[in-house]
Amino acid sequence: MAGFRDRDGGPVDMRVVPHPAVTVVLEFGAGPLAVDAAAGRQQYRDLVAGFGHGAVRVRGENVECVEVRLSPVAAYAVLGTSPAELDHIVVALEDLWGQEAAQIRQQLVEAASWQERFALAEAALARRSVTGAAVDREVAWAWDRIVADRGRVRIEELAAEIGWSRKRLWSRFRSQIGLPPKRAAKLVRFDHAVHRLALGESAARIAADSGYVDQSHLHRDVLAFTGVTPATCAGDTGLAVDGIAYAEYGALPLRLSRLAPPAMALHL
Incomplete structure (x- = not known):
């Protein structure tokens, strides 16, 4: 888990490099994220990206978000669907979580600090992991x-x-x-x-x-x-960011059974 803020409020334009995790982006800044993929350009307030997203670019302005990289073992329970259903696609978190996605976004907007935002995101993930289906x-x-x-x-x-x-x-x-x-x-x-x-x-x-x-x-x-x-x-800019935002944890995705303190907020 890491926090990102566009320091200058200018445009962000990053190519997504595939990694062994399901990515959940909880965006609470001024505007939506524009995602360019094989199916064309879509705008999202919050999004979930499966594994096969090497041709994806993410653009936006005044970006503020919490990014969570979930192990697929955790994602199966947390997202309410198998990662197999997310292969090579990006979907709105609202499509999976319904109204809860908007509620969490509002809580992130109102939070007074990054640590509070991390705690809110972690609580939501942990809550869903308890009630979701577990993998074998x-x-x-x-x-x-x-x-x-x-x-x-x-x-x-x-x-x-x-x-x-x-x-x-x-x-x-x-x-x-x-x-x-x-x-x-x-x-x-x-x-x-x-x-x-x-x-x-x-x-x-x-x-x-x-x-x-x-x-x-x-x-x-x-x-x-x-x-x-x-x-x-x-x-690649994204790989350079990984080395800072996830420096304490390497490239390993998050398993909810052994949560570590979230990474720092990173100003881009």
Whole structure:
């Protein structure tokens, strides 16, 4: 969780780099966010973005928002729908939460500090996580293993350790997490690699450390997820922001079972 404010009130224009989380943006500034995606431009007060959003740009003026990156294990309960229903799309939070989304937005407007806003957002997420449907214990374990191993684990090994067939793991994981396990591992591995690129590390070294066959395979993944080359992606504004806003927590998404104090408010 992180807070963002446009310092000068001028326009914000950022390309979204995919990461292994479902993104919830609670905007409480002066105007809506304009999201350019494959389906065209839409305006949102609050939004939810699924995994496959590499071609998305977000624009706005006088932006103030709380951004939450939810593990898909938590998102399944919190959002009231499987992340599979959000694949490659951006939706209004109101479509999932109804009137509660507007109520939370008003509370954020009236809050006196960022810490109060973080507490309000956290309370809303935690409240919904208690009443929402939980993913299978085996699916949650498999996701945590993929994240812990930075996407380098073999799916056959996961299925064997759980005691499921590969087909059963694929089916349950896809329906509850939102991605097939192999695709999820690929996204986690990409996320780790691309943040190292943003730190200025060598692409060849990153490829070797991250389990890619060679540098060309890293290049191919970056191009597939973002539409740009590793060199271009390394200078992306969004990745630079990640290194500040989420510095204490790395790139890991939020699991409500182990909430940490939210990140600081970041002035852009």
